[in-house]
Amino acid sequence: MEYTEIDLNVSDETKSMLDQVRRYAMEVVRPAGIALDRLHDPADVIAGGSLLWDVVKGFRELGLHTMQIPRACGGVAYEHEPMAGILIAELLGYADAGLAISMGVSCLPFNMASLFPVPEMQQLARDFCEDREGRMIGCWAITEPDHGSDWSLGGADPKCGPSVKAVLKGDEYIVNGEKSSWVSNGSIATHAILHVSLDPSRGMQGQGLAIIPLDLPGISRGKPLDKMGQRPLNQGSLVFEDARIPRNCMVVPDPDFITATGGQGLATVNGGMAIVFAGLAKAAFDEAFRYSRERVQGGMPLCEHPTIRLKLMKMFSLMEAARANARRMALYNFVNPFAPSVVHAVAAKCLSTETATHVASEAMQIFGGYGLAKEFVIEKMYRDARASMIEDGVNEALALKATEYW
Numbered sequence: 051m052e053y054t055e056i057d058l059n060v061s062d063e064t065k066s067m068l069d070q071v072r073r074y075a076m077e078v079v080r081p082a083g084i085a086l087d088r089l090h091d092p093a094d095v096i097a098g099g100s101l102l103w104d105v106v107k108g109f110r111e112l113g114l115h116t117m118q119i120p121r122a123c124g125g126v127a128y129e130h131e132p133m134a135g136i137l138i139a140e141l142l143g144y145a146d147a148g149l150a151i152s153m154g155v156s157c158l159p160f161n162m163a164s165l166f167p168v169p170e171m172q173q174l175a176r177d178f179c180e181d182r183e184g185r186m187i188g189c190w191a192i193t194e195p196d197h198g199s200d201w202s203l204g205g206a207d208p209k210c211g212p213s214v215k216a217v218l219k220g221d222e223y224i225v226n227g228e229k230s231s232w233v234s235n236g237s238i239a240t241h242a243i244l245h246v247s248l249d250p251s252r253g254m255q256g257q258g259l260a261i262i263p264l265d266l267p268g269i270s271r272g273k274p275l276d277k278m279g280q281r282p283l284n285q286g287s288l289v290f291e292d293a294r295i296p297r298n299c300m301v302v303p304d305p306d307f308i309t310a311t312g313g314q315g316l317a318t319v320n321g322g323m324a325i326v327f328a329g330l331a332k333a334a335f336d337e338a339f340r341y342s343r344e345r346v347q348g349g350m351p352l353c354e355h356p357t358i359r360l361k362l363m364k365m366f367s368l369m370e371a372a373r374a375n376a377r378r379m380a381l382y383n384f385v386n387p388f389a390p391s392v393v394h395a396v397a398a399k400c401l402s403t404e405t406a407t408h409v410a411s412e413a414m415q416i417f418g419g420y421g422l423a424k425e426f427v428i429e430k431m432y433r434d435a436r437a438s439m440i441e442d443g444v445n446e447a448l449a450l451k452a453t454e455y456w
Contacts, residue, residue, distance in 0.1 A: 053339070053366070058377070064134045070112060071138050075145035078108045083146030086282035087430050092274035096238050096284045102149075106184035109153045114138065116179045118157065123164040123172055124179030132384045136325055136377055143329025147406075147434045148280030150326045151441075155234045159188035159241045159261050166301050171261065174241070189239035189264075191229040191288050198232070199447035201245075204312065206255045212247035214290060216258060216300070223260070223295040225268070229288040231275040237286035239264055244295075248305060255309050259302035260295055268293030279433035280441075313455055317390035319442055321383050324376040324398035327438050331369040331406040334431045338362065338413035341426075358416060365409045372398075372405040396452035400445045403438035410435045 060068075082101035089095055095102055109115060117135050119125025142150035157178075164175035178186050192201060194213045214227030225246060229236070241263055249256030264271075272287030302308055339362060342353035352358045379398040383390035410432040414421030421428055439445050 058133055058137075060133050060137070061131060064131055064137075067130070067134060068137055068141065071114070071141050074108050074112060075141045079105055079142060079145035079149050083149050083282045084427055084430065086149075088424065089281070092276050092281065092284065095282060096274060102152075102282065102284070103184060105149050105153070106156070106187070107182075109156075110182045110184055114153070115157050115160075115181075118161045119164045119175050119179055123175035125164065125175070132381055133377070136380045136384070139322060139325040139380075140329040140332075140373070140376075143326030144333045145329075146282060147326055147330045147438065148283035150329070151280070151323075152235055152283045154322055154326075155190055156187045156239075158190050159243045160186070162243055162301070163261050168298065168301070170298055171301065174261070186241065187235055187239050189233050189235040189242045189288075191233050191236070191242040192245045193230045193232045195228060195230045195287075198230075199443045201254065202316065202443045202447055202451050204254045204309070204451075207253045208251050209253070211250050211253040211256060212245060214244075214246050215250065216246040216248055216260070216295065218248075218297070221297045223297065223300055225290040225293040225295055227290055229290075231272055231287045232285050233288055234283055234285050236288055237271060237274045237284045242288065248303065252305060256305045257308050258300055258305065259308060260300045262295055262299045264288070266293055266295065277437070279430075279435070279437035313392045314388070314390060316448075316451065316455075317383055317392045317395040320392075320395040320399035320448065321376075321380050321390070323438065323442055324372075324395065324402040325380055327399075327402040327406040327435065328369075328373040328376040330431060330435055330438075331372050331402065331409045334406065334410040334413045334428065334435065335362075335365050335369045337426070337428045337431065338365065338409075338416045341413075341420075341428075342416055352416065361412055361416065365412050368405045369409055372402045376402050392455035393452050396448050399442075400439075400449055403435065403441075403445065406435035407432070407439060 082105050085101050086095050094100065116125040118127050120127045139150065142153065160175050160178035163171040196213050200210060214225065214229060216223040216225045241261065244260045244262055246258050246260065247256055248258040268291050270289045272289065275285040342358055342362060343351055345352045376398045379394040383395060410428065413428050414432055417426060417428055420426055
């Protein structure tokens with residue numbers, strides 16, 4: 051755009067990498083996101099030959115899936131300056147928020163596996179880093195039909211605990227229950243981070259955490275979810291019927307450990323959402339800014355009407371505030387991975403998602419009737435943004451939980 055971009059100081063190497071990601075984002079991710087959004091049947095999004103697989107392959111070819119895995123497991127974690135990963139996430143959110151989330155979630159089980167000094171987990175992370183075709187895809191299996199935002203609130207009430215339960219028998223856990231249709235990548239994932247109840251008497255504080263392949267007997271999937279926004283982000287349920295999970299896959303069998311480290315999870319997930327939707331806020335503003343200069347009404351471009359100029363300035367201020375706040379939070383939490391600020395991460399998630407929704411709504415006003423037409427991408431951006439205030443926990447519930455970390 052023609053307004054000044056205030057960039058942070060980054061190395062020439064990082065600038066070169068960002069240029070590559072920018073081309074991928076705007077030449078591959080953005081057009082794929084628009085095309086996938088228009089598919090009537092969400093099953094077509096994940097079908098063979100879908101543009102989704104071009105996005106996955108491009109992400110892998112650039113090596114972006116290795117950025118949070120250490121060199122010992124084949125990755126490049128900590129080999130780039132901290133702002134590199136933050137700016138990449140923002141660029142992908144700018145291109146298409148749903149696909150940005152899908153690509154990020156696809157890495158989660160393997161990123162986590164690299165943290166455990168267990169041969170099987172370390173090898174899983176290595177295999178993932180070597181995968182440049184998209185054969186290995188991860189998901190985060192936490193949400194359930196009976197449990198959504200209440201999951202983040204925790205609590206030891208046995209009346210409110212995970213519905214998916216695991217019982218240890220010999221060298222296996224027998225798992226039963228269902229993860230809901232909102233599992234991102236659930237319809238295509240090969241591996242999952244799986245939250246289960248190990249001690250139902252402790253409610254949400256009785257959880258265990260497993261990293262599992264999803265081709266085990268007793269695991270099936272529901273159909274892809276048909277939804278309003280972020281349609282390129284495939285989501286679907288996982289059903290466990292006497293599924294046998296090898297004991298060594300339960301990487302966190304101690305519920306006390308999950309309770310003690312829950313803040314790190316909240317900070318990581320919400321911090322990522324903040325960056326992605328700060329990117330979407332900028333994208334929505336840019337669409338409105340560009341259109342206001344091209345569209346003539348009353349004998350002059352829209353941007354010359356005082357009311358539109360004022361609206362654009364307010365949108366710009368909010369968008370830049372959200373971006374600056376998200377970057378500041380993410381940078382701090384990057385360099386403090388074992389003591390991140392949960393409050394700042396949740397606040398940034400709420401600010402970015404609410405800003406993206408507001409800016410996209412205001413952009414639709416500037417577009418007028420055309421803002422409702424699928425000919426223009428802004429109506430899609432609004433739908434994608436609106437979903438974000440519910441995604442990964444509704445903002446109100448997350449904000450309440452964050453107050454516990456003052």
